[in-house]
Amino acid sequence: MLLFKDINGRPVDPVNHTIGVLKNFPYAEIHIGTDSQNINKQSRYTTVIAYKLGSRGVHYILSKNNINIIRDIWTRLWKEAEMSLDTAEWLTQKVSVKVEIDMDYNGDEKFKSHKLISAAKGWANSQGYKVNIKPHNQIATRAADYHCK
Secondary structure: OOEEEOOOOOOOOOOOHHHHHHHHHOOOEEEEEEEEEOOOEEEEEEEEEEEOOOHHHHEEEEEEEEEEEOOHHHHHHHHHHHHHHHHHHHHHHHOOEEEEEEEEEEOOOHHHHHHHHHOOOHHHOOOEEEEEEOOOOOOHHHHHHHHHH
């Protein structure tokens, strides 16, 4: 499993953290999303578990990983879906929670990521997850994008 940290860089156990958030905010929505960027000779992936706390804002934890560069955009973007789904599966097996997957794929056909929507969304839906794509409800991927740079 990925190593998660809070926004100050302190290690966080996602299971205990999620249990704690839900104890204080039982109606919190949980969103998981991943973003990536190629930087120098590496592909940086940032996965976020975001907790929408009703009208009290959003709180999140994140995991950053650098791997050898993936130059093929389709492979790099597909890995974003894999990392989000792996995290969602892991978390929901440990804690009985409902999560949504935020995918950094654009619903507008002029963007390259649009071509991945059908397959990636279908995969996540088949696992029982609600999927959010751009421009709708991008809670986790907005945070991931911010920390990926």
